[in-house]
Amino acid sequence: MSLFWTLATIAVLALLIVVHELGHFLAARLQGIHVNRFSIGFGPILWKYQGPETEYAIRAFPLGGFVGFPDDDPDSEIPPNDPNLLRNRPVLDRAIVISAGVIANLIFAYFVFVAQYSVIGVPEKFDFQPGVIVPEVTSQESPAALAGIKSGDIILAADGQELGASEQAIRTLMDVIRDNPNDPVDLKVQRGERQLQVSVTPKIGDDGVARIGVQLAPNGSITAYRRPNGFFEVLGLAAEQFQSMFVTTVNGFWSLFTDFPSVASKVAGPVKIVEQGAGLASSNANTLFPFTAIISINLAIINILPLPALDGGQLAFLLVEGLRGKPIPTRIQENVMQTGLVLLLGLGIFLIVRDTAQLEVFQRLFQ
Known part of the structure; x- marks a missing residue:
């Protein structure tokens, strides 16, 4: 990178x-x-420019930004009953x-x-490679997750049927899954340099269709545009x-x-x-x-x-x-907003550290 x-x-x-x-x-x-502040980020000001009415600023913590209004600014010279204050x-x-x-x-x-x-x-030509990519396993409790399928895996075959390198690979895999509700389906999976054999049991959803709980995408890349x-x-x-x-x-x-x-x-x-x-x-x-x-x-x-x-x-x-x-x-309103801001900043810091x-x-x- x-x-x-x-x-x-x-x-x-x-x-x-x-x-x-x-x-x-x-x-x-x-x-x-009336608008008196336009800030990108929160915290101490790193740079600012004072316009005729609005202060434009870049602040230290780039976790968002805000547009400020003079409604509650004690230093504002705008009368409280001005009809162009946001609160009015x-x-x-x-x-x-x-x-x-x-x-x-x-x-x-x-x-x-x-x-x-x-x-x-506009994409015109797609260079298909064998199999179907699993970009994401939708839930840790899904049949796919329980069977050990991971995001990034490439499914090469289902029940002994090679999926091949074509736009029909996803449809073929989906047909095998839907035709085997509550029955184990053997999958050949490529994970990095290894090939694995995985058995997954599709579950019937609320709509009556059997699924294993993954997103599917064609394996390959676009090679030509028009x-x-x-x-x-x-x-x-x-x-x-x-x-x-x-x-x-x-x-x-x-x-x-x-x-x-x-x-x-x-x-x-x-x-x-x-x-x-x-x-x-x-x-x-x-x-x-x-x-x-x-x-x-x-x-x-x-x-x-x-x-x-x-x-x-x-x-x-x-x-x-x-x-x-x-x-x-x-x-x-102020108490709720301040509490929410603290929680959001706390979450942001936690995610950054993690x-x-x-x-x-x-x-x-x-x-």
Whole structure:
């Protein structure tokens, strides 16, 4: 993993934070709402610029950012009853400002896919290799996990039937699994330089279809691209890719809530994200496009969750205010938000420490 791609991945994360906060900022300014701070990161200020109304700053801890409003600033010269203070605006105006960061990240993700197809082109030729890749085992309690299948394994054969090197390999494997509910299926698996024999028993899901609990992907790589047939094809392909990635991400977050013990270990912090992004980009620079879009979608979904200190938490307060006809007392809101911020920062620090300790370079120091 080169330093260049590590820095490029960090730059991507910084860009996504800027996009998110810029969404809040523009949504406020376009409505004439006062904004006095635009900060990337938290903690001590490393650099700042004072504009006519807004202070722009970069802070020491790059775990996010914020847009500040003068509503509760004791040094603000704006009268408390000014109609352009955020707190004095109707619920809908405030909801637009709060949700604009999420919307900005989703729109940005879509246009990243537009850029991908415009710059790189449309995949035209795929060099298939034997077997089917298992990018992820969806749960530690799934039949695949219990059988010993791991992420990154390549399934070469099922019940003695070679899957071959073609686009039909995934369909062949799925047919074998679905045709053997509750019956053992023998798989030949490639793991690194070794070949293993694994027996897995598909389980019938709620929809009546037998599954083993893995994601599947074709084994191979794209070797040729073509120029898109006009801008409308680019827009259409980008929309399809965005929809697929959005649905996959939402399902991943749903699994986090419904199967937390199995999925919690897969939650990644900034260090792990940078490591994965740099690793992907160093092997194929084109992957920086989908990586950027995926992280942008993740950032949007995380922020819309109804948790304290996140955009979703503030929207939850607005929803309660709209239903009861008056806002929740300021002290309660501040206590909840401060508690949530402390917990989120604590989680961020924990993930940074954990992921740093798992880095190959770090582990070598203790060998």
